Amino acid sequence: MLSGKKILVGVTGSIAAYKSAFLVRLLIQLGAEVRVLMTRSACDFISPLTLSTLSKKPVAIEFVKDSEHGEWENHVALGSWADLFVIAPLSASSLSKIAAGQSDNLLIATYLSAKCPVWVAPAMDLDMFAHPATTKNIELLLKSGVRVLEPGRGELASGLEGKGRMEEPAVIATLIDAHFNKISPLKGKRILVTGGPTYEAIDPVRFIGNHSSGKTGVELALAAANRGARVTLITGPTTVSVAHPFIEVQKITSAQEMFDAVSKQWPGADIGIFSAAVADYKPVSVAAKKIKKSTDEITLDLVKNPDILQWAGETKKTGQLLVGFALESENAIENAGKKLVQKHLDMIVVNSLEDKGAGFGMDTNRISILRPGNNLTNFELQEKSKVAADILDQIEMEFQ
Numbered sequence: 001m002l003s004g005k006k007i008l009v010g011v012t013g014s015i016a017a018y019k020s021a022f023l024v025r026l027l028i029q030l031g032a033e034v035r036v037l038m039t040r041s042a043c044d045f046i047s048p049l050t051l052s053t054l055s056k057k058p059v060a061i062e063f064v065k066d067s068e069h070g071e072w073e074n075h076v077a078l079g080s081w082a083d084l085f086v087i088a089p090l091s092a093s094s095l096s097k098i099a100a101g102q103s104d105n106l107l108i109a110t111y112l113s114a115k116c117p118v119w120v121a122p123a124m125d126l127d128m129f130a131h132p133a134t135t136k137n138i139e140l141l142l143k144s145g146v147r148v149l150e151p152g153r154g155e156l157a158s159g160l161e162g163k164g165r166m167e168e169p170a171v172i173a174t175l176i177d178a179h180f181n182k183i184s185p186l187k188g189k190r191i192l193v194t195g196g197p198t199y200e201a202i203d204p205v206r207f208i209g210n211h212s213s214g215k216t217g218v219e220l221a222l223a224a225a226n227r228g229a230r231v232t233l234i235t236g237p238t239t240v241s242v243a244h245p246f247i248e249v250q251k252i253t254s255a256q257e258m259f260d261a262v263s264k265q266w267p268g269a270d271i272g273i274f275s276a277a278v279a280d281y282k283p284v285s286v287a288a289k290k291i292k293k294s295t296d297e298i299t300l301d302l303v304k305n306p307d308i309l310q311w312a313g314e315t316k317k318t319g320q321l322l323v324g325f326a327l328e329s330e331n332a333i334e335n336a337g338k339k340l341v342q343k344h345l346d347m348i349v350v351n352s353l354e355d356k357g358a359g360f361g362m363d364t365n366r367i368s369i370l371r372p373g374n375n376l377t378n379f380e381l382q383e384k385s386k387v388a389a390d391i392l393d394q395i396e397m398e399f400q
Helices: 015-029 048-055 075-081 092-100 106-113 126-130 132-143 169-181 215-225 255-268 308-314 332-342 384-397
Strands: 006-011 033-038 064-066 084-090 118-122 152-155 161-165 190-195 230-235 247-251 271-274 281-283 302-304 321-328 347-352 368-371 375-378
Touching: 006 015, 006 048, 006 075, 006 106, 015 033, 015 048, 015 084, 015 169, 033 048, 033 075, 033 106, 075 106, 084 092, 084 106, 084 169, 092 106, 092 118, 092 132, 118 132, 118 169, 126 132, 126 161, 190 215, 190 255, 215 230, 215 247, 215 384, 230 255, 255 308, 271 308, 271 384, 308 321, 321 332, 321 384, 332 347, 332 368, 347 384, 368 384
Parallel strands: 006 033, 006 084, 084 118, 190 230, 190 271, 230 247, 271 321, 321 347
Antiparallel strands: 152 161, 281 302, 347 368, 368 375
16 A cells, blocks of 8 residues: 555646546555646646546646746645656657656656656557667666656557557556565666577678677666665676666676686676576687688587586575576477586476467567476466566565
């Protein structure tokens, strides 16, 4: 319950503004005291009267409440009043203004004055959400400590299908309730996450690699950091980036470089989540210059790379928790079970190339989590951010 908690709900100009009514109602039902801020454009999508009725308080829109008597809305006082400021929905326009600190309306001026945690729930069309400008603005917010509630996939107002739907009010309300009433057992833990592929050089131009995007590693790092953990993310080459005050990112290229980085971090970590797709082999020698096409065939001599997960399992100390990953094309659970034992893991996350919508490069995944004793938990196909949350939930169970 949220009795005694003061929550400020910001509403910006998006077709998803209708969802803010459900969010306010749910928060009131949970016992919170709610005040609503709206941008002028948000009023085109939902009536201030609706939100005022649900919150049982006047809705604040303009800096000046009563020009005749010189009465104004004190954005500094509003920012100090709240225990949590949730902007839902957050449009692309308001996102860019917040990222730039452009306080040309009451909502953004209050954001800049807020003394409490700030959460945002973006809502926009899929191309707008995927645009580099949006990605950069979200990174700026994350770097400032703002919690970004990832939008979901589905049918959008444009009629297109994709990522951009504001997170559902019931989910946001549940997250708020957990924020105030549950301290994650991962808070303060040191978590080492590996992600992405490794590239093994053949010559200065070519390499051996795989199709890993690094998305899962980034989502795991964010999920852990949002629960208060101190995270080190060691990632191979990827276009996916992350910025969070609790995440230190170390970028590597080869398996040997990842092993060197992991060997320095793992002894001091409480938890290791090894999601990287590390190349098993590398060329025995790397050509100093680009290999010219001179014959119909070429032979590459390969040698094994260090088995990073095996090493981590063999050097695991009492109290450390080690999580591995297994991407299989056949007999997924059987093969993962062998890996669980051989590499001395506490749990292994299993997914199969046979599952539609899962595997490298996807925004979604379908996993199972296997523990010793054939203890298996299955999950549905879902966004990788949700997959990461499920994995962290399972890890939390080990510390309760």
